[in-house]
């Protein structure tokens with residue numbers, strides 16, 4: 302494939318970032334407010350007053366069996382703060398914040414809302430792994446949620462290269478991210494990094510998006526390992542059917558470096574799948 | 590009617606108008622069985638070879654789900670010696686070592702079960718790196734696998 306065509310495609314992909322709408326300011330503000338463990342519900346309500354549906358949708362997720370046990374319904378943001386805490390509430394706010402972006406992905410996804418669900422499955426798996434290895438659970442959840450966000454950019458261009466991409470995949474030797482860089486001159490990791498930088502996300506988010514398929518690089522830290530493993534296990538579990546399938550290298554050292562055994566891997570898949578199903582029903586707004 | 594088999598789920602039928610289908614077989618095993626005389630069939634979508642502890646859902650595992658698929662079809666009148674058996678799924682990540690070889694371990698578990706019960710696969714599409722969709726048409730017993738948008742008869 303010619304270098305000139307590749308660099309034209311690369312430029313086009315980077316240009317496509319301009320066509321992605323910005324993240325919701327309201328949710329950005331609320332997410333920041335929720336970093337304060339002493340935040341009051343009134344402050345949150347003040348931010349949300351122009352978006353009455355948002356509170357209902359946040360509470361719907363907070364009331365899923367994943368967050369809320371059998372101890373009665375969470376009816377207000379105040380109850381949510383005391384019952385599930387500011388950190389978990391922030392996780393939920395980030396789901397709502399990225400929802401419309403994640404749902405717009407149509408290039409990799411073969412089914413409606415697939416990328417949205419797959420991203421949340423990654424988040425749930427990452428949180429579980431973080432808990433097992435003593436890493437920040439909420440940060441792992443949030444970074445995993447957005448680790449593949451670059452796909453919403455490259456996904457807009459995938460259809461153009463369908464034939465060539467199928468040919469490259471047919472060899473059975475090219476991983477999907479390698480194929481992206483061969484065809485487009487850029488990967489979903491790099492685009493994700495650019496997008497998150499543009500949106501002023503913290504460094505951890507940017508690094509996870511950039512390195513989740515290359516955790517063997519020197520720059521890795523535990524958080525990236527956690528998200529990489531979550532990503533691989535979600536692919537194995539079949540919670541996604543996207544075009545990139547299982548065309549990724551299994552970095553067998555990831556689990557080992559996290560100190561996890563074969564048995565742990567099975568347990569994480571079992572528990573992660575159950576956790577995701579506990580959350581899944583509340584993710585769609587039809588019944589509100 | 591289209592009967593969807595979810596992850597860790599099992600469906601059986603004796604209605605010729607049914608199409609049984611399961612989506613998103615990653616490293617999971619999809620198993621379809623059909624008796625053309627009784628016109629009874631069923632499908633399993635099992636995720637893992639065997640449980641790490643006590644199984645909450647037997648359909649999640651090859652070792653418990655496969656026997657249940659056969660038993661439920663027998664209950665509707667299927668006979669072991671008439672069954673056509675088709676397997677799909679069990680994909681793997683690239684360059685996976687044992688830790689991640691769930692698909693391969695699912696195949697091994699299935700083979701062990703079949704060997705000890707004298708049962709053989711009629712057709713299969715196992716392995717590879719893509720996720721697959723498995724279908725069983727109850728009117729004819731025809732089975733197909735859909736990979737990357739293409740439906741292939743099995």
Ligand SMILES: [Fe+2]
Pocket residue numbers: 448449489513514
């Ligand atoms: Fe990725």
Ligand SMILES: [Fe+2]
Pocket residue numbers: 423448449532
């Ligand atoms: Fe991913």
